[in-house]
Amino acid sequence: MTAKxxxxxxxFTITQLCREFGATARxxxxxxxxxxLAPARQGMARVYSYRDRARLQIILNGKRVGLSLAExxxxxSLYGQGDGEVAQNALALRKFRxxxxxxxxxxxxxxxxxxxxxxASARMEQRLAEQQGDRQVA
Amino acid sequence: MTAKxxxxxxxFTITQLCREFGATARxxxxxxxxxxLAPARQGMARVYSYRDRARLQIILNGKRVGLSLAExxxxxSLYGQGDGEVAQNALALRKFRxxxxxxxxxxxxxxxxxxxxxxASARMEQRLAEQQGDRQVA
DNA sequence: TAACTGATTGACGTTCACGTAAAGGGAAGG
DNA sequence: CCTTCCCTTTACGTGAACGTCAATCAGTTA
Numbered sequence: 001m002t003a004k005x006x007x008x009x010x011x012f013t014i015t016q017l018c019r020e021f022g023a024t025a026r027x028x029x030x031x032x033x034x035x036x037l038a039p040a041r042q043g044m045a046r047v048y049s050y051r052d053r054a055r056l057q058i059i060l061n062g063k064r065v066g067l068s069l070a071e072x073x074x075x076x077s078l079y080g081q082g083d084g085e086v087a088q089n090a091l092a093l094r095k096f097r098x099x100x101x102x103x104x105x106x107x108x109x110x111x112x113x114x115x116x117x118x119x120a121s122a123r124m125e126q127r128l129a130e131q132q133g134d135r136q137v138a
Numbered sequence: 139m140t141a142k143x144x145x146x147x148x149x150f151t152i153t154q155l156c157r158e159f160g161a162t163a164r165x166x167x168x169x170x171x172x173x174x175l176a177p178a179r180q181g182m183a184r185v186y187s188y189r190d191r192a193r194l195q196i197i198l199n200g201k202r203v204g205l206s207l208a209e210x211x212x213x214x215s216l217y218g219q220g221d222g223e224v225a226q227n228a229l230a231l232r233k234f235r236x237x238x239x240x241x242x243x244x245x246x247x248x249x250x251x252x253x254x255x256x257x258a259s260a261r262m263e264q265r266l267a268e269q270q271g272d273r274q275v276a
Numbered sequence: 277t278a279a280c281t282g283a284t285t286g287a288c289g290t291t292c293a294c295g296t297a298a299a300g301g302g303a304a305g306g
Numbered sequence: 307c308c309t310t311c312c313c314t315t316t317a318c319g320t321g322a323a324c325g326t327c328a329a330t331c332a333g334t335t336a
Binding site (some may be wrong): 113120124 | 224227228231235238242258263265269270
């Protein structure tokens with residue numbers, strides 16, 4: 001019966017979360033505008049629960065690995081809705097794999113660009129050497 | 139004395155260059171706005187020389203390896219100004235090397251993100267397996 | 277009561293490389 | 307003369323994720 005006190009029913013203000021996660025208030029409000037967060041209100045002020053805090057954690061993790069806010073929203077929309085956990089995990093897994101594929105392609109492109117830059121640099125050095133030679137001769 | 143005819147003094151219209159390089163007219167005009175090109179005019183119409191064509195080639199190559207239009211403009215501003223060739227090549231070499239460093243860092247970040255996604259995916263699979271197990275049991 | 281602190285909303289600004297109308301000029305051909 | 311075609315300019319729109327005011331409100335402190 002006292003199980004509801006197992007966790008302190010603590011809440012967070014926007015600046016607390018910002019400091020904790022190194023984000024800005026503008027960002028959190030933007031996530032809310034985009035439907036990724038929906039904190040309670042006390043009058044006008046936002047009141048973030050542990051649940052909101054967990055969602056924010058997911059958002060920031062998602063961003064770090066290159067997910068767009070829209071993708072993160074899709075995942076979060078399944079967060080903690082009865083048996084939605086399975087669906088959420090499955091969706092997250094799909095998104096992760098898509099991201100891996102996209103990243104690998106991007107990496108491939110970068111590698112090609114680097115190769116090309118290396119070749120171009122080598123040519124440049126060659127020409128510079130020749131041009132310097134011309135100067136000496138001239 | 140006929141040396142000036144060594145190359146046919148041919149010129150190009152904007153759509154010719156677009157077709158040849160697979161660009162759009164809007165893009166070429168934008169490069170001009172940004173000071174990367176300055177074709178001659180015949181009345182209102184732009185007339186591109188071989189020189190302009192060569193510049194365009196440099197622009198597109200630069201873009202392909204990740205240079206910004208501003209950086210390309212810097213390089214082009216030294217293009218064929220008396221002994222500017224040396225300076226141009228030296229500048230291009232610097233830009234190339236900067237780009238290589240930036241790309242390598244970007245590649246590093248991508249690798250880290252991929253690693254993290256792989257670990258997260260593994261955890262997800264694990265949990266999904268457990269959740270499926272729960273279902274069987276229940 | 278006034279100032280200060282922390283929060284809110286709304287709305288425009290930013291970056292980059294163009295895309296996309298809208299409205300028109302000018303020459304060639306029928 | 308009219309159409310067709312190529313070309314022009316001006317100017318606003320796009321996308322992502324916020325930054326940056328500006329004006330306002332609510333509660334606490336001096």
